[in-house]
Amino acid sequence: MRNATSSSTLCLSLLLSGCAPGAASPDPNAPSDPGPTPVANGPQVAPQGGNNLLKNSDFEDGTSLPWTTSFTAPAAGKAAVENGAFCLKIDEKGVNPWDAQVRHREMVVKRGHTYTVRFKAWASKPMRVRPKVGMAGPPYAEYWSSTIELKTKPQRFEGAFAMSRDDDPTAELAFHMGGNLAAEGGVTICLDDIHLDDPDFKAPPPPPQVKLPKVRVNQVGYFPGLVKKAIVKATPNKPLAWEIVREGKESVAKGTTAVFGDDPASGEHVHVVDFTSFAKVGDKYELRVEGETSFPFNVRKDLYGKLKYDALAYFYHNRSGMPIAMPYAGEEKWARPAGHTSDKSVPCAPGTGCSYSLDVSGGWYDAGDHGKYVVNGGISVWTMLAQYERAKHIGTSSADFGDGKLAIPENKNGVPDILDEARYELEWMLKMQVPEGQPRAGMVHHKVHDEKWTGLGLAPHEANMKRFLRPPSTAATLNLAANAAQAARIWKTLDPAFAEKTLAAAEKAWAAAKANPAVYAPPSDNQGGGPYDDIDVSDEFYWAAAELFITTGKEEYQTALTKSKHYMAVPQTGALTGSGSSTSMTWQMTQALGTISLAVVPNKLDKDLVAAMRSSVVAAADAYLGILDAEGYRLPFKAGGSKKYPWGSNSFLLNNLVILALSHDFTGKPKYLGGAVEGMDYILGKNPMVQSYVSGFGSNPLKNPHHRFWANQVDAKFPTAPPGAVSGGPNSGLDDPYGQAAGLAGCAPQKCFVDHIEAWGLNEITINWNAPLAWIAAFLDEKGRL
Numbered sequence: 013m014r015n016a017t018s019s020s021t022l023c024l025s026l027l028l029s030g031c032a033p034g035a036a037s038p039d040p041n042a043p044s045d046p047g048p049t050p051v052a053n054g055p056q057v058a059p060q061g062g063n064n065l066l067k068n069s070d071f072e073d074g075t076s077l078p079w080t081t082s083f084t085a086p087a088a089g090k091a092a093v094e095n096g097a098f099c100l101k102i103d104e105k106g107v108n109p110w111d112a113q114v115r116h117r118e119m120v121v122k123r124g125h126t127y128t129v130r131f132k133a134w135a136s137k138p139m140r141v142r143p144k145v146g147m148a149g150p151p152y153a154e155y156w157s158s159t160i161e162l163k164t165k166p167q168r169f170e171g172a173f174a175m176s177r178d179d180d181p182t183a184e185l186a187f188h189m190g191g192n193l194a195a196e197g198g199v200t201i202c203l204d205d206i207h208l209d210d211p212d213f214k215a216p217p218p219p220p221q222v223k224l225p226k227v228r229v230n231q232v233g234y235f236p237g238l239v240k241k242a243i244v245k246a247t248p249n250k251p252l253a254w255e256i257v258r259e260g261k262e263s264v265a266k267g268t269t270a271v272f273g274d275d276p277a278s279g280e281h282v283h284v285v286d287f288t289s290f291a292k293v294g295d296k297y298e299l300r301v302e303g304e305t306s307f308p309f310n311v312r313k314d315l316y317g318k319l320k321y322d323a324l325a326y327f328y329h330n331r332s333g334m335p336i337a338m339p340y341a342g343e344e345k346w347a348r349p350a351g352h353t354s355d356k357s358v359p360c361a362p363g364t365g366c367s368y369s370l371d372v373s374g375g376w377y378d379a380g381d382h383g384k385y386v387v388n389g390g391i392s393v394w395t396m397l398a399q400y401e402r403a404k405h406i407g408t409s410s411a412d413f414g415d416g417k418l419a420i421p422e423n424k425n426g427v428p429d430i431l432d433e434a435r436y437e438l439e440w441m442l443k444m445q446v447p448e449g450q451p452r453a454g455m456v457h458h459k460v461h462d463e464k465w466t467g468l469g470l471a472p473h474e475a476n477m478k479r480f481l482r483p484p485s486t487a488a489t490l491n492l493a494a495n496a497a498q499a500a501r502i503w504k505t506l507d508p509a510f511a512e513k514t515l516a517a518a519e520k521a522w523a524a525a526k527a528n529p530a531v532y533a534p535p536s537d538n539q540g541g542g543p544y545d546d547i548d549v550s551d552e553f554y555w556a557a558a559e560l561f562i563t564t565g566k567e568e569y570q571t572a573l574t575k576s577k578h579y580m581a582v583p584q585t586g587a588l589t590g591s592g593s594s595t596s597m598t599w600q601m602t603q604a605l606g607t608i609s610l611a612v613v614p615n616k617l618d619k620d621l622v623a624a625m626r627s628s629v630v631a632a633a634d635a636y637l638g639i640l641d642a643e644g645y646r647l648p649f650k651a652g653g654s655k656k657y658p659w660g661s662n663s664f665l666l667n668n669l670v671i672l673a674l675s676h677d678f679t680g681k682p683k684y685l686g687g688a689v690e691g692m693d694y695i696l697g698k699n700p701m702v703q704s705y706v707s708g709f710g711s712n713p714l715k716n717p718h719h720r721f722w723a724n725q726v727d728a729k730f731p732t733a734p735p736g737a738v739s740g741g742p743n744s745g746l747d748d749p750y751g752q753a754a755g756l757a758g759c760a761p762q763k764c765f766v767d768h769i770e771a772w773g774l775n776e777i778t779i780n781w782n783a784p785l786a787w788i789a790a791f792l793d794e795k796g797r798l
Contacts, residue, residue, distance in 0.1 A: 063209045063210055063211055063212075064207045064209050065121075065208045065210060066207060067116075067119075069205060069207055071097060072096055074093050075753065076091065076098050077753045078116055078753075079098055079116050079753060080114070080750050081100060081753075082112075082113050082115065083190075084108070084110070086106055087105055087106025087107075087112045087190050088103045089102040089103045089104070091752070097202040098204065099200055100114050100189060100201050102189060102190065102200070105190045105193075105194035105196075105199075107190075108191045109142050109189070109190055111191055113186050113188045114189075115186035115187070116184060117182065117770075118182075118726075119183055119184075120179065120183065121155060121175055121180045122179045122210075122212075123179050124174075124175060125212055126174045127156070127172065128170065128171070128172045128207070128209045129143065129145065129169075129173075129209075130205070130207040130209070131204070132166050132203070132204045132206075133201065133203050133204075134162055135162040135163070135164065136164065136201075138161070138162065138164065138195065139193060140162065141160055141189050141201060142159045142160075142187070142188040143158060143186070144185075144187075145184070145185050145186075146183065148184040149467035149469055149470065150466075150467065150470075153177065155175055155180075158171060162201065181727060182726050224702040226246065227300070228243045228245070228306065228700070229299055229306045229698055230309060230692070230696045231308075231697035231704050231710030232315055232316070233311055233315050235312070235313060235689065235796040236292075236293055236311055236313060238686065239689050241285060241646060241690060241698075242284075243283070243284060243285070244269060244283040244302075245280045245281070245282055246301065246304075251268040251283070252301055253268055254269055254301045255301075256287060256290060256298070257297070257300060258297055259296045260298060264297070267285070267286075267287065269301065270283060270285075272644045276651075276760070277644065277645065277760060277762050278644055278763065279759075280644065282644040290311070293312055293313070294310070297311060313796050314796070316789045316796065318735075319735075319789045320786060322708065322709075322734070323789050324396075324430065325736055326737050326779075326782045327376055327779065328419065329341070329346060329734055330779065331374070331377075332351050332373070332376065333353060333375070334374070334421075336348050340419045340420055342734055350473060351475065352373070352472055355372050355460065357370075360480065361482055364481075366483070368447070372440065372457075372460050374437075375389065375436070376436070376437050376440075379718075379776055380717070381461070381465070382461065382470075382475055383541040383542070384440065384459065384460050385458070386444055386456055386491050386492065387485075387487050387546070387599050388544060389491070389779065390495055390599070391598070391599045391602065391780050392780045392782075392783040394494065394605050395670075395783035396783055397431075398605075398609065398612070399430065400430050400434075402612055402677070402787075402791075405612055407791070409794040410428070412794075413430035413790070415427055415428060417429050431502065431506070441456070441491075441496075442492070442496070444457045444460070444488070445517060445521065452524065452531070454523060454527075455488075455489045455521070455528055456484055456488040456489040457481045457482060457483065458537075460480070461540050461541030462475070462477040462541070463477055463478040463479065463540050464477060464539060464540045469720070469723040469729075470723075471721050472720070486531045488533075489521045489525040489528070490553060490556045492518070493519075493521035493525060493556040493559070494552070494556040496518035497560040497563045498609070499511070500515035501562065518560060519560070521556075522569075525552075525553070532545060532549075546600050551603035554606050555602045555605045557569045558606030561573055562613050565615070565616045570617075573606065576603075578606070580628045581603045581604065581628065583595075583601060584632050585652065593651060593657065596632050598664070608629065608674065610622065611626045611628075611678070612674070632671050633675035634675075636649075637687050640690060645694055646693075646698075647665060647693075647699075648665065648668045648687050649664055649668055651761045654744075655761065656761055657741075657742045657743055657744045657762065657764060658744075659740060659743045660743070660781060661740070662695060662738060662740055665691055666781065666784035666785055666788060667784050670788060672685075672691070673791045676688065685795055688792065689792065696709060697710050697711070700760070701742075701763060706735075706736065706737065706738050707732075707736065707737045708733075708734065709735060709736075714739050714767060714775075716733075717733050717775050717777045718769050718770070719769070719776075722734075725769040726770075733777075736782070737777045737782060738777065738785045739776070740775065740777070740781060741774070742762050742765040743773050746759075746764060746774075747772075750774075751764070751766060754768075
């Protein structure tokens, strides 16, 4: 979970993964235009019709998009539309002028064109503001800028410039308001009637509005022999007739809806369509209710045959330190040179208590930015290895992920490809271990990332900001202990030398964690990367002990896990955001990982104890089925006491589907498989946004995730996302400025979403979200083909 456009001071959620930069320092080569000057307070000069590059200039509709804010710590504040003006309230002004700013992007400034800047501005106290037109990212060249004096009464300002540089397809108009520009003690600045006019510019017609159907289905489709349900947004309190048609013509099934009623999570009155009995294999079916028609869907056994591979391909695409090349990239647009080759020697950050450099090259970029985090890598590696172990010990699909099945360079080495991909991250995690002879040897550095936040539209191989190792933490150390122990048993026959190496690292990490049981990553370590802070690592101790016990059978580890308060635990409620949202496992809550491994992988526990572990998993699944029946959109996830969805809500749901899937494995009962199917329906379009949250899948797929390289929305030279990436999804916190400006205040939990690259709190993608997507896609593909 990362972001690129907001202040770290706004990212207070414990699910936090980071915040973003403001602008860089002013361009010393910027033109010396005197800038805007106040004009008489008579009638405003009318702009020429259709010549304004700005998509929102008067805020009359009560929203500010595409204007957004940016605060760089210690600056803090927030914006709102007040009485038809866009107002920024600055509580802490920061150090630099650009530490507090508002900006408009998504426009092209062309060489040889002449531009006029017009706006009205005022402040609650006299102060200065610095408007500028320039690049939205490094090197932040400015085409025009000035510093103006604001008064408490509105003034109109006007200025002009000629563009002498090459065309800029991603220019911004920004107003810097922080540092020595701002008034002391807090201030509010308001802007209105803003224009950036070009006589040669003609605004294109607005894009056609896609009507989203009120009949919501899984846009990929349904399995012939499994549960099939759809949701209809409809106000009547009586059943409605429904019909399934083929290719808009042939009627193939009919029935009536069941009224669910008001659904708080979606803010809608909904009906349920149950067409489970319809099992005719085919494509391009549509569901019709009361004149409304769903997106088309298929009924097939191989629904997720492609998704299970595309979801894993996500990890290859986000590899650091190696070229992403054809044919593995899929298409040339996704190929790129190796990123961050400088990670072969990364020093400790200044003031962190160590003075060495380590080779920490390789691994996966964690999310939308270029940071690499051990604790997020830990649950991701576990999920991938657990997918392998589940298929090996209790499933039937091991061969689907064997050597030659994935599009990766290692697919001809005789090792299952899913293990090759996991090993790429695991090798990096091993490099993060503190070497012998150094303070806290055997512990693991928490993360490595850029010195400061970088902007969107940045290929990994083009990034040149300094990178630093952040201090070791007990949480990171235990993540390596768990993953490396898991790897040691898996590679024991595949690569004995690697297995020996990982087991030695795991036991060294365990000993180091015991010697340093309370070394925590501070929440303040959030410049250039998210903190991933965690002050309770008792769950990580339990998880690591479980993996070490399974691998070694040693009494030391059995004693540690049986004495843990988490023994046999599979939580059903996540306390990590204070929201009480229902989930069993996250990067910060890992006890279920240990219990699941003990329940799945053969070990020295008595069979009755293994059965008890499985019962804990099933108990959690029963709770999720109860939630599913109580939710209008029939998903095994709820908002909890706060009535809010947390950051990354889709990942909470996906992890819950893993619990349901395992419960089906353990019991054979269809209800758990049905719950997993219905949860996946939500991810793929059966939701109030009518949004498939996975890129490349469905009629309305995810298009603009928050990602530095898959940044086509901000710059056409970058590619769109490849298929198989899952969005974090609805987030009631609206943590990013884009979400705040999108008019989502007061949104129903499932509607706190927008598919936009700037919406990092709503639409980021991460390794620990894609890992359970790959897991559950593989499971459902296995079961659907039976």
